[in-house]
Structures are given as C-alpha cells and as structure tokens.
Amino acid sequence: MYDLPSIPISYRQPAYDLALVAILSLFVIFALLRYFRRKQFFPFFFPIQACLLTAVFVALVTTQDNYFVFCDTAQLISFTFLVFASVYIFYIFKQGFYACLGWVFGSWKEITEWQQHYKLLTGYWSISLYLTTAYCIISPTQGPVFVFIATFAIYRVMLLYQTARIFSVRGTKYFLLSLYFCAQEITPLLFFYKGVFWLRSILEESPLWQ
Numbered sequence: 001m002y003d004l005p006s007i008p009i010s011y012r013q014p015a016y017d018l019a020l021v022a023i024l025s026l027f028v029i030f031a032l033l034r035y036f037r038r039k040q041f042f043p044f045f046f047p048i049q050a051c052l053l054t055a056v057f058v059a060l061v062t063t064q065d066n067y068f069v070f071c072d073t074a075q076l077i078s079f080t081f082l083v084f085a086s087v088y089i090f091y092i093f094k095q096g097f098y099a100c101l102g103w104v105f106g107s108w109k110e111i112t113e114w115q116q117h118y119k120l121l122t123g124y125w126s127i128s129l130y131l132t133t134a135y136c137i138i139s140p141t142q143g144p145v146f147v148f149i150a151t152f153a154i155y156r157v158m159l160l161y162q163t164a165r166i167f168s169v170r171g172t173k174y175f176l177l178s179l180y181f182c183a184q185e186i187t188p189l190l191f192f193y194k195g196v197f198w199l200r201s202i203l204e205e206s207p208l209w210q
Contacts, residue, residue: 014073015063018080019137022056023130043119047091050126055084057133057148064140110166117162125155 026049033041059080098118102111128151136144 014076015060016137018073018076019056019060019133022052023133026052027130042123046119046123046126048088050122050129051088051091052084053126053129053133054087055080057129057136057144058083060133060136060140061145064136106166114163114166117166118159121155121159121162125151 029045030049033039033045059076062079063076098114099111102114106114129148132144132148132151135147
C-alpha cells in the first residue's frame with residue numbers, strides 16, 4: 001500500500017532524522033537518570049518523553065502518508081513542536097481535571113495511590129513508544145499505527161482498572177464509570193481526530209506553509 005520510492009526523499013528523510021535524534025536523546029537521558037538513580041525526576045520526565053515521542057510519531061506518519069508536505073526541516077520541527085505542545089497541554093489539563101475529581105470523591109490516600117499508578121502507567125507506555133517509533137521508521141506501513149493505538153488502549157484500560165480498584169467502584173457505579181470513560185477518554189480522541197484534519201486544512205490554506 002505504501003511505496004517508499006514514490007515519496008520524495010526531501011520530505012521523508014528529515015522526519016526520519018528527527019525521529020532518530022529524539023529517540024537517541026531521550027534514551028540517553030533515561031539511561032543517565034537510571035544510572036545515577038535520579039528517580040525523583042522520572043515523574044517529570046516520563047510525561048515529556050511520552051508527549052515528545054507521540055509528536056515525533058505523528059510527524060512520521062503524516063509525512064509518510066503525505067498528509068502534510070513540508071518545504072524544509074524548519075517547518076517539520078515547528079509542526080512537531082506544535083503537536084508536542086498540544087499533547088502536553090492536554091495532559092496537564094487531564095491531570096488537573098483528575099485532581100479535582102479525586103479531591104471531590106476520594107480521600108488523600110486514594111488520590112496519592114492513584115497518582116502513583118497514573119505516573120507509573122504513563123512511564124510504561126512512554127517506554128513502549130520507543131519501539132513503536134522505531135517500528136515506524138523501519139516499516140512505514142499501517143502496522144505501527146495499529147501498534148500505537150493498541151498500546152494506548154491498553155494503557156487507558158489499565159488506568160481505568162486501577163481507578164475502579166482504588167476508589168472501590170461497585171454495583172451500579174460501574175455503569176457510571178463507563179459513562180465517565182466514554183466522556184473523558186473516547187470523546188477527546190474523536191476531537192483529536194477532527195482536529196488533525198482541521199489543522200491540515202489550516203496549513204494547506206496558510207501562505208506561510210506554501
């Protein structure tokens with residue numbers, strides 16, 4: 001379905017180079033933090049790692065599928081940074097929203113335990129993004145996209161399970177929790193999907209990206 005020679009090397013190669021630099025840089029930082037046992041920095045590093053690798057993955061996929069055509073490397077880096085900023089801001093918003101819900105419906109002990117599991121699961125998922133992004137570089141097909149969706153779905157289902165376990169959801173509250181899951185997990189993905197196409201139309205019409 002994907003014919004690599006048909007994609008201009010000037011569009012494809014900068015995305016590959018950017019992905020390799022991001023993977024190697026983040027891996028070196030992760031290894032240094034692990035080696036020097038700086039565990040107190042992992043809660044701050046993991047979300048940034050996950051958001052940055054997600055942005056790089058999106059840049060790779062959109063470049064390979066020719067959704068966006070970048071005239072130079074600066075535009076590719078700007079697009080990647082824009083995606084990173086959007087994903088990270090969304091992550092901060094979700095953290096704040098979850099903190100408000102925990103403050104209203106849970107005890108301080110439950111909130112602390114839930115936050116620890118949230119950060120731990122985010123860290124595991126961010127590590128899996130190394131393999132997903134590398135897979136996208138090696139095999140520019142739809143396979144890495146399915147892997148990305150599958151790992152993200154597992155990550156959110158595990159978070160849902162931990163939420164139900166920690167806050168002792170029983171009986172009819174499972175139905176309420178499923179409604180919450182649809183409102184807070186599935187609906188934002190639909191908005192993100194629509195937002196990608198909206199961003200594409202904006203970039204195609206903007207003279208700065210021509």
